[in-house]
Structures are given as structure tokens and as C-alpha cells.
Amino acid sequence: MSSPVRKFPLLVSTALLSAVAGPGLAGDLSVSVDLPRLNTAAYHRPYVAIWIEQPDQTAVRTLAVWYQVAAGRGGEGEGKDWLKDMRTWWRKGGRALTLPADGVSGATRAPGTQTVRIAAARLSNLPAGQYNVVVEAAREQGGRELVRVPFRWGGNAGRTSATGSTELGTVSVAVTR
């Protein structure tokens, strides 16, 4: 039971782990996040966390965290001190992770539509059921916004979406077979 936990930076409750779905339910999960272009004097790309939660908002797994992973050129400092500004993600699961984590940590993304594709193999132990993808964006000298998109895992292919109003545009979640 412990090896799949270590393989991914998981936030899986023991109840979930014990109810591992069999293969055959495999499908890819694709999350598209529209980061709006904002005209502000000091624009910094937002920090973004993307995770899966149960309908009761219990975090299941972090899919991606976009932040200043290492100190960058141009004097950009390491960003881990500001991970807590993605407050909901930090509280629900981020603070329990060891970052950077392979396949999860990534650099901040430019405005536009950014897509994260999670291969079926990485979600093979996610039991079939109803979930949300949550996207939280927090921007330096800017705001914070959270968008929840419900999706069904382990059934038919489908696409769902929701739209933010300030820091996030449309977030769409596609499950492919």
C-alpha cells in the first residue's frame, strides 16, 4: 500500500486508498486554465494550484503547482515562501506536500490558455466517482480566486467547465477514454 503513495505526491485518504478502482476505468484527465491578461502596472504571473477534491471539498490529490520553483534570472527569488498565498490549497493539502515534486511542480505560466494533461496511469488508483477539479490562482500585488469544476471519473468521456471573474478565466476539465 505504501509504494503507490510514495510514487505520487498524493493526498489520498486511507479510505480512498483501500477502495482502489481496478484498471479499465482508465482515462486521461485534461485541465485547461484560462489565465486572463491583466493590465496592471506591476504584473506578475499568478501562482496556480490545481487539485482534485471530493464533493465535500476534501483534497484528494494535487495535480499541479505553478510557482517560482528556483531562484530565477532577473533577481526573481525562490517562491516557496509564497505558496501559502494559495490559501485554500495550502490548507487543504499543499502544506502536507514536499515541494518541488516531480510531475507536480512547474514554472509559472503566461496569460492565455494553459493545459495540464494527466495521463490515465497517474490516476489509476483514483476510485470512480464524482469529484471537483479546483484551480486556485494568487497573484503578487493582485487577488486570489478559486474555481471549482465538477467532473465524473471512471465513466464516460465528458467535458465540464466553470469561469472565474478576476484572476481566472474559464477552467475546463475533459475526461477522455
Place this chain on the structure above:
Amino acid sequence: MKRSLALLALTAALAAPFAAQAHRAWMLPSATTLSGTDAWISIDAGASNQVFVADHAPLGMDNLVITAPDGSTVAPANMMRGQYRSTFDLHLTQPGTYKIASVSSGMSASYALNGENKRWRGAATDFPGAIPAGATDVRATSNANRMETFVTLGQPSETVFVPTGRGLELLPITHPTDLVVGEEATFKLLKDGQPAADMEITVARSGARYRDNPDDITVKTASDGTFSILWKDAGMYWLNASQRTDATDSRPASQIQYTGIMEVLP
């Protein structure tokens, strides 16, 4: 040694070592939830009518005890006593929850000697010999005050929540650095290590200057000492419980107080 002292109540202004009773003593951490491998925070401490507003008196920091998640004691840095607030920095180097506490206890007394009113304050053990022979109108109060706030680097831990069994203390049931708007938090008030039943807790929120009504609320502890607060607004919160006990034949009056400072995030 034994004097036939009538141990009576001391005036409120003398009783509280933090500040006059009318003023509220507070500590204000610059952040309570932090990420990264280490972090610095700054803490202001003062006493004033509106909590967290530095406009009256700095707090003495002689009784400051900072406990790290591993139980070790951490020294504050850059201690400064200003006109209206004391301030110091704290370097968080371990993941987990730190407790920043100001804990004091002792005796205070007033008496009259040769027609003059005198005051005395000191350790309880010094009290028996502290009042000169011939003193009249001796009024003594034993004091026990605890003020604390909590700060977490990374994932919250609970190692610093161990009660001492002395005076009023708060036992967190909900973690004090895990408070968000819309959720209910529960804590347990202890008196000398036992559940403190039926006691009033005053809850004040930061930013009172920017609204017309301070919006203080009062909650009461249940028979098991627990009380719950549903956070309606984000902010820094000040929780206070105090209890006065009149003197009896065998013991002086007592004044015990607990103050907790916690942040509620949106």
C-alpha cells in the same frame, strides 16, 4: 509570621500586571501561516482600548516564552520597546507550530502605613515578608496571567499545546492556525488543568477602527470547558477570559486571565 490580615480585593488597576483592566493586552504577529523552509515574523505587543491598535502602552516582555515545535525555547530577536508597543522578531526554522506566550504570576498588594498608601508587587513566595509590621488595610491579590499566540511554518503540529495545569489555559481542539471564515472552531478552556465551565470568553476582531461598531462577541464555555466560534469575518482575533475570586479566610483574592490571539483567513 502570621498576621491577622483581612485579605481583600485589590483595585483592578493594580491587579493586572499587563495593563490597567480597562485596556486590553495583545500580541500581534505579522503572519501566522507561513510556507518555505524558514521564515521571519515580527510581533508587536501592547495594551490599548482597541485590540491591536498601538495607541496606549507597550507590553513588558520580561515573561516572554517562545516554544518551538520540538519543545525547545527560542529567543526573540531585535527586541525593542517603543512608546506604544514592544516589538520583536522571530526566526522560524522548524516546520510546525510555535507558541509565543507571555506568562506571569505573582502577588500584588496595597496597604496603609503611618497614614500613607503603599503598593507592593512581587513573587508569591516573597509576599509573607513583604508587608511591614503595623500595616493596615492590607489587600492582596494573587495573579496568574497567560497570553499566547501561535504561528505555523508548513504543516501545523500540536506539540506546544501541553497545558501546565496552572491558571487559565486554552486547549485547542481546532488548530489555532487553521481557522477560516465559514467554519466553526472549538477550544477548551482549562482552569488549573480542569475544564473551566460556564465562563465568558470575550472575542474581539481586528480593524475596529474602520467600522462603527466594535462587534465584540461573548461566548460561554460549556460544562466540559469547551466553546465554539463560527468565524463570520477574516481578521486577527483576540480571545479573553478572566476570573476574579474573592479572598477567603485561608487564601487571598485571585485574578486569573487568559488571552489568545488567532488569525482567521478568508
